[in-house]
Amino acid sequence: MDFALILFILSVVTGVLWALDRFVMRKRRAADAGEPVWVEWGAGFFPILLAIFLLRSFVMEPFRIPSGSMIPTLLVGDFILVNKYAYGIRLPVLDKKVIDIDSPKRGDVVVFRYPLNPSQDYIKRVVGLPGDTVEYFGKRLKVNGEEMPLVAQGDYLHADRLQYSKRFNETLSGVQHAILNDTDAPDYVPPQQRLPFQGQESCVYTSQGVRCTVPPGHYFMMGDNRDQSADSRFWGFVPDENLRGRAFFIWFNFSDLKRIGRFH
Known part of the structure; x- marks a missing residue:
């Protein structure tokens, strides 16, 4: 599979996780609750993957x-x-x-x-x-x-x-x-x-x-x-x-x- 396509898919998946946490799940968590694993290892990588994808693409x-x-x-x-x-x-x-x-x-x-x-x-x-x-x-x-x-x-x-x-x-x-x-x-x-x-x-x-x-x-x-x-x-x-x-x-x-x- 093309590396650009892999990077695009990863950016989309982590972007969805980031948006889900930012606009939905974060509001439902207790103020003293830590971030779940899927946020730390999923949504947390979204800005990095997006920056790499845009840099390599344009x-x-x-x-x-x-x-x-x-x-x-x-x-x-x-x-x-x-x-x-x-x-x-x-x-x-x-x-x-x-x-x-x-x-x-x-x-x-x-x-x-x-x-x-x-x-x-x-x-x-x-x-x-x-x-x-x-x-x-x-x-x-x-x-x-x-x-x-x-x-x-x-x-x-x-x-x-x-x-x-x-x-x-x-x-x-x-x-x-x-x-x-x-x-x-x-x-x-x-x-x-x-x-x-x-x-x-x-x-x-x-x-x-x-x-x-x-x-x-x-x-x-x-x-x-x-x-x-x-x-x-x-x-x-x-x-x-x-x-x-x-x-x-x-x-x-x-x-x-x-x-x-x-x-x-």
Whole structure:
């Protein structure tokens, strides 16, 4: 069951208990009588649960990075905060947008519900906006025919697998960030790794890479660890209604406390 739904149900149940005690039972208790257990352990938690529910639903929500697809920007084990109102106010549980605030920009790092399994949360970088033509050939990214600048930064050592990747600084529509490429990985998307997705006719796959035109109301996402990321190249576009929020802050990492406060 979705954690937001569990939190909502607990808030409603404890809220009913709180209201029952506040407006009915409290008046019937003797002045010197203590609070019953159901008030102390039920209604007493209502303000705390309600505050957590509102904070997670409308302000910010914590997530843990489970994979290495966003290395070197985000590492496995990073605990991040996600701005829930960056792209609009959504109804809790139903996740339906009711107030439009802003739209994702190229370069934003976004948490979203995986289009092929909405119960899973993914995190990637936005590289293509609605209407954009995104090309990834020979490990070079182009957006609307413009190649995104790359500056070599030497090698990056993956401590978990003692392997090196090539590190670059990529500038994506004015946003500079680090990416990794593996020289021994193929430039193209292997056919056996492509998954059927809605709008697949908007993509052209070749032995050198892929070119996609992003449909209206959708986004093209890629991981910064380019050759170790299953992203829009493999499973398609992310609809606007799947967006959860913009990642902006690392608040903890058990393995490396120096990472706290990094990111943007």
